[in-house]
Structures are given as structure tokens and as C-alpha cells.
Amino acid sequence: MNQKTIFSGKRLYAILLAGVLTMGLSLASEAQVSYGFKLGAGAACQSDLLQIANNCDVRFSPSVGFITKYQLTEGFALKSGLEYQQKGRSFTENNVDVTNKLQYLTLPVKAEFSAGEKAGFKKGQRLYFAAGPYLSYMLDAEGKLDGVAFNLNSDTKDFDAGIGLELGMEFPVFNQKALQVGLNYDMGLVEVYKTEADLHNKMASISLGLLF
Template structure:
């Protein structure tokens, strides 16, 4: 956990330092269409959830920018086995660091790595009307992904983005399950944001 705290502080330091120089800070939020991939014996379907956070864009050249972000992201999937189904919600603090390649003044292709820190995990079964069950111990406390997407920003500071998070790591807790049981996050995100002008 100390590692995650240090990484979060490092990203915060990047935000503060870049804001003092050439960076422009912003806020964002939007919808997630999330699911799990990798398991053949379970029928997974997408759930609709949310993402919310802050971002900072710093120019590296005329056509390339660096954009670190700190996002709260609700992910997971609906799982169906036989006649039973369960809604699984995993809440991550995601720390993407993106390179933005501009093809015009407003439009960019975005790509970069992402570290996810699992905050909580809840499950609600279709056969139970009780409160959500805590399933955090079933999952790894971190995730690694690759982000690809596109963005468009207006002169006003409003911007839109669409991206996909390709989970690269098995998120099942291997201390409880064998390596044969593998799940990965797959999340499509649509966001609207606003860059604050200096």
C-alpha cells in the first residue's frame, strides 16, 4: 500500500509542477461500459457505470502532449452461470499516463499505460435481496492496463474523449485461485471534461 501512496503523491507532484509551468489542469467525468474477459465457463455481460477525476495536459512539442490523470472508475461485469446471475462492481483509483498525438489543433489520438488500485468490490446476486456482499478479497489489489482512444477539445476548454482500457493483468487473487482462473478488465469510457484556463 505504501507503493500506491508514493505513486499517487508522485502524480500529484507532476500535476502541481506542470500547472506552475506549461500545464493546464482540468476535470472530467463520464460513463463506463465495463465487463470481464478471459473466462470461458462464465457468460459475462457489460454493466453501465461511471468515471470521475482530474487531468493535466502538458505540451511536449507542437503535436505531442503528456496527460496524467487520477480517476475514480467503477468497473466490473454481470456474470451468469446456469440460471443464476450476479452484478459485480469493482471500484478503482486509476492512474493513466497518456501521450496525446495531435493531428490538428483540436483532435488527438491517445495512448498510454494505466495502473489501477482496487478500492472496493461488491457483488449483488439475483437470488438475494440483501445488501451487497464484499468480494474484495477475491481480487488482486491492483491492475495494469493499456489505454487507447481519441479526444477533441474546444477553444472554450470543453473536451470530449472516447477510450478503451485493455486490462493486461489477471485480476483474480492468485493466493485463493490457481493461475488457470483468469479475468481481465475491459472498459470502454466516454467522458466530457473541462480545462481551466490560466
């Protein structure tokens, strides 16, 4: 990939990030805004487009990031933020252990729908479902063959994009703060590698978020 293409990709990411921040400032004047952080752990793999998972190449996938939530109505909110995520795959081929670790900075934008007391939940508890697109910028890509590391940056694309889903419960804690426990699934829609066709990132995880 030439420098002009890389510059264009970074510029696109910066424009989208600026757009989300501008949208956030606009919504902040009309919505109840919460901020917080999120920790996650799960399993990542790479498989064909729209395939849920490939059970043969799952690897551990941690994530950590910041959350901004705009509560527009009692049952509807918009969530965004920035997350560090590890994705990739791990498998054995011809008696050789292969691991690809891809590190991303991810910008998600999700619509969150929730149900509280009207649905029978008590003490401020809420059941929520969130869905929306994400855009990820590649920070680093590393491969290992039987434990020997090699660089994958020249073989991987700078950007990933896809759809993120989240289902969870929210609990009030510590005087006006909220704890969110969620099940997450990300489905990539962009091919990860330049030389291998039809391999897309997939990640399922459990997350814990604290909103202030």
C-alpha cells in the same frame, strides 16, 4: 493477502503517485499546464488477457476525475490525473443473475498527439490520440446474486494495471478553456481475482473533459 503484502502494495502506489507528481512539477516549468475535470460513462466487462471484450457480461461503468495536461509542443502533450472508476461484470448463470462491481482509484499517464490547423481544422479545434499505462488501487469490491449483496474484497487483488487508449476532439470554449470529447478504452493486464484465472478488466467509455 497478509498485512505486509497490502502495505507493500500501498507503498508502491504512493511511490508511483509521488513520482508522477514530481514529474509534473518538473514539466510544469517547461510546458503550458492545464487543469480540469473529466466525466465518463460506458461499459465494462472481464475477459481473457488481450481479448477486446466479452459481450456476455457487460455492465454500466461510470467514472469521474481530475486531469492535468502538460502541453510540451504544439502537437504533443502528457496527460495524467486521478480518476474514480467502476469496473466489473454482469451475467446470468443457472438462472441466477450475478453482478460484480469493482471500484478503483486510477492513476493514468498518457502521451497525447494532436493535429490542429495544419491538418485542416479551424477555430482552434484539434483531433487528438492519447495512449499510456495506468495503475489502479481497489477501493471496494461487491458482488450480488439475484440482488443479494456480498463482499468480494477478500477474493480480488488490491491493484490493477493496464493500457489506456483515447481518441477524441478538442474544442475551445469560454475564453481560453478547452472541451475534450473522447472515446476511451482500458485493457487490464493483471488478473482481477485470486480464485478465478485469466479474468482481466476491460472498459470502453465516452468521456467529457473541461480544461482550464
